[in-house]
Amino acid sequence: MLETLLPILIFSALGLAVIGAWRRIRLWRQGRPSPVPILKGLAAMPRRYLVDLHHVVGRDKVMSNTHVATAGGFVLAAVLMILVHGLGLAQGVLGWALLVASAIMFVGSLFVARRRRNPPARLSKGPWMRLPKSLMAFSLSVFLITLPTVGVLPADFGSWILAVALAAVVTWGLGEMFFGMTWGGPMKHAFAGALHLAFHRRAERFGGGRSTGLKALNLDDPKVSLGVETPSDFTWNQLLGFDACVQCGRCEAVCPAFAAGQPLNPKKLIQDMVVGMTGGSDANYAGSPYPDKPVGEHHGDPHGPIVAREGKALVDAETLWSCTTCRACVEECPMMIEHVDAIVDMRRFLTLEHGNTPNKGAEVLDNLIATDNPGGFEPGSRMHWAADLNLPVMRDVKQADVLLWLGDGAFDMRNQRTLRALIKVLRGAGVDFAVLGNEERDSGDVARRLGDEATFQSLAKRNIATLSQYRFQRIVTCDPHSFHVLKNEYGELGGNYEVFHHSTYIAELYEAGRLHFAPWKGGKVTYHDPCYLGRYNGEYEAPRNVLRALGIEVAEMARSGFRSRCCGGGGGAPITDIPGKQRIPDMRMNDVKETGAELVAVGCPQCTAMLEGVVDATAEIRDIAELVADALVPESEARAQPTGEARIAIKEVAS
Template sequence: MIPSGIDPSKVTRILFQDFSPWMLAIFYVYAIGCMAAFAWGVYAQVHKYRAGRRGTRLAWGDIGRRLLDTAKTIASHRTLRRRDTTAGRLHAFIFYGFTLLFIGTATITLQEDILGPLIGLEFWHGHFYLLFKLTMTLAGTGFICGLLYMMWRRGWLKPPKLDYARPDRTPQDADFSRERYRIEDWAFLWTLLLIGITGFLLSGARMVWLQNDPAVWDTRWWAPVGASIAAGLKAVGFTSAGAGALRMGLWWLHGVLALTFIALIPYTKAKHIFTAAASWLLRNPEAIRHLPLGDLDADRIGYRELGDVASRYLVQADACTKCGRCHEACPARAAGYPLSPRDVVLTLREQANTHLGEVLPKPRAAGCAAPLIGLATGEYRPETLWSCRQCGACTEICPVGVEHVPLINMLRRTLVDEGEMDPALQRTLGAVNKTGNCFNESRRKRPNWTKDLPFKIKDARKEPVDVLWFVGDYASFDPRNQKVSRAFARILHSAGIDFGILYEGETTAGNDVRRVGEEGLFQQLAEGNISTLGDCSFNRIVTTDPHSFNTLKNEYPDLGGTYDVSHASAFLKELMADGRITPARKLDFTVTYHDPCHLGRLNKGYDAPRELLAATGVKLVEMGKSRDNSFCCGGGGGRVWVPDPPGTTKVGEIRAREAAEIHGLDALVVNCPKCMTMLEDAVKTTGNERNFRVLELTELLAEALEPEEPAVLPAHAEVG
């Protein structure tokens, strides 16, 4: 590798070659100044984050697993590649390029400033040096390629999610403009690109300058980019002396740029290098399915002022890279509501920077008292917070682990506490409080849907059952969904399942009451249901309602109710696997399946429903947005109770139109009573009523289970 006659110890780069002492002094003063600026910036950010509330649920016992997960996620760029593969891969180029170059620089510092002076260890020469050069060349090339792609993407591809248009503001608003971010984005890219390019030019200029030193010149092709540049420089007539002057100029440009960049990291978007990792490490992986338990006796139940916000969310706000995935995924944004999850995050960031200081820390007491909700510049508007469906699309796709869903929920808790909400929602919550259901129906009417069944469902309050079916409001009171409930009851009955319901004793599980932000009412409902369930004897809970499923499974344990809870689709799949139900015929339909947020995204129940569909023999054509990318029906977060303002597009209509694009579609299959209500309405309002039906998975399965000729119902199995 090293040509003969060259002393391997000479094959190295002499640092600060030909520098006068005052140059060295200037360099070290500047470098130390930059480090100090960096350290100050870190201090200012940490001061900012510490102004938030404690109480992250980060368990220390868990830290090893969390660190490993964070390292894996960063190393694989898994979350960055989702729904934006090219950008994710090219970001990996930048990331790995930057990391290797940084390690390279750190290696030099290690020898020059630490190991060399201390123990006289010198290793940066010979074969190691040559491999080092090659590695740095590869890293620098990848780094520059990645940066060029990002510039091309921003400048020419211009994906709409990167235009930063704020749906929650109008151009007349003082905080409408995102120009500052746009300037910062370009400055960031150009700075990194210039650091990369000057590095290569510097390498080439040095080779020409030292062309008479064989230890440099004869090994130059180990840095092929630098060697090519050297060839170019020679070709345009650079002499050793001329190249020496060029090298000196480039050296200072490169050094000052790189050091300045480091100094600016904590104050610019470059801070995501640290905050993104921290955010992922601190994130609650349960964020969308399990909202924080509110302390009803505390001064405040929700976020009203900046100081109320959990520190973790302040770190997350700084981790956001404005990649726009949440903006793109948000159903409310897509339907034209004044909400973008990205702007929810950026609003928090801007409030924190304004009131707690990004460069110079501000007095904490005053900063913490800055209001979060209102109509003033920089505040969350109530209509923005009420637009959210709590569907989790934003949080689920966020590559850096920002938890928009609980953040919005905590802000809503304040609105509810102040009574600031749509009158329709107020009426519904009043009805839930009074009657235990959102239909404002008498408690006595809850089991009325069972009256048309040819058998009596057991009363789980009076006799032990194997399976306790928690029916839920929509499945109990809504006439369309009552049909589904009866179909499910018939399936369980004919499969010989020992099951029962709570009759009048059930109240709404409270999932959506909680997602509205009425934490007190949620806790009251949950405590009531837990007490009712505590008096019953059963082995497991099954429900057809994904909303009830979610809160029973994930949120009731906080209040002392821990159960084995299954959604109907998973339960039916089990029955099929056990051979307790068998499709009697194949259905000749073309269907598409709408993943309910609360079953799919929140609880990863993507496969059981599809397996049941496959068993019915239907042809399943997936919509563009399915599984984790499923698009909310519009009814989540309590929006099922609030009429959409006249003239707006309904979220469900977008979904109905998406389904309508499928050629020859017979049925849009839903798997949630609220989706049924929302999408049946949307199918009508988009004029698709005659094109396809909206069917529940359970209904479809019930149809497949029935033989063509009605058979005699098998005898009901003995009570277990």
């Protein structure tokens, strides 16, 4: 009986899956066009999955192995099952291979089940809780129905009751695995995820590359509404990306805004976009909600607004404004979903079309428009802090090896100390440098993250025009935000530069033997990775190398490197200032406290300001440039008395 039933079951499940796939693709295609190479993408997909995706998944070894067994077993079992039971090709090894595949899958599903026994808070419940059972139903029933096929059991083994029961379990398994895959069950992540990898909007991310700069908004056509108002305003491959979410909640676990109790949860945001794309309410969402926002009160449809001017729609504006754009969620997402792009797209609409940037947002943007700096300071006073330093200005010298980009920290008294230290270091190393002086403008970072693409592009174009007048080899800056924007976001507007963060440049100078340090006499030191230096630009080593050169052993925080926790200062978050239960910098200083460090080395004016704003902190905050400047000794002195600890490497080579 099963021999006749199985092909019918398999092919009807496959048929339904194809119909579901077609419907799903139609949902994605509601989005705006986005040209991607279809065939090339599909060809690249297996490698992207096996290498890039598993690189992220592999950070959790148990889950990674579980997934390899379950997914690998399933893909193999599904293909073989179609051959063996669907087409009746049971000869030879195929049947045995199917037995092995389904057994592997069954073992994998046991681990999935174990994980679901006491699932961590970040995992979604609901339909996801039945997934291990479905996986087991599929793998076990396939295994059992294959036993007679390969001749281990007689074909007429058991009674018809057993056959009916087995057929029912097979139907359940096929339903979840084939039908559910394209009709919105938990297995949807496999179908959408595979295509998402193939048609990803940042193909450069794969194969070890990096793509973190925001994409420019086309401002040429005045008739077009700017940014994303409705779910269908996203590009189709963004919608596809949202649909790929597997609700593992890794983003939720690392999100600083979520931890601070601000109304943002990256996972819920992505699920809300899926709700918007399909139409309906978020009542069926089974994960952690936005802090203090009950589930079931928001609803949306593909062509309805995401954020309502008044009342509730799909998402509240404060959810979007809570994000610090620290990119921890993107870094952690095994499906390579681009949360920050989506948030900025929606912010663009709120700022450029609604004129609704919260709190100090409007004031900061007005200042940027009128004075080219967010504080509204007189642009001619940009160099007042350096009145006694006699800095070479590009307008006078026309060319230099290094263009020192000061950033808006030039107006901030705290950052002026860092800048002075950096000047001392550059002079100590005999670097030929110059500054733009009053010709420098804000890089446009804050304007862009607040959604004001028009002001960003205006600032960027004027900065590019200014820079084009002078000759320099490289730009050095102590502000990772300017660094990122100059390096990764000016290119699209015609400005391509070699840009260095000061920590990278100091490390280079030290390696070239142009800096000499006195040995470190202070206490324990930890290092805080700025998001825009680390996750955005992959620079984790240079600052640590500089600290090592100073003779400092870094006591790492639990969350450091690519998992570093944001200081709360990025993405205009201090400007929009959405209230939460605690402050993000307070949490970060607690991380510092746990290491027992007396000093935190930082490399970003925003981080300095945020972390120094913490009351009753247990550690001092010093920029790397300040530490280097303090330890600096002139070359003559360094030669006269070669200090053991400070230059160990050199000494060993010399002797």
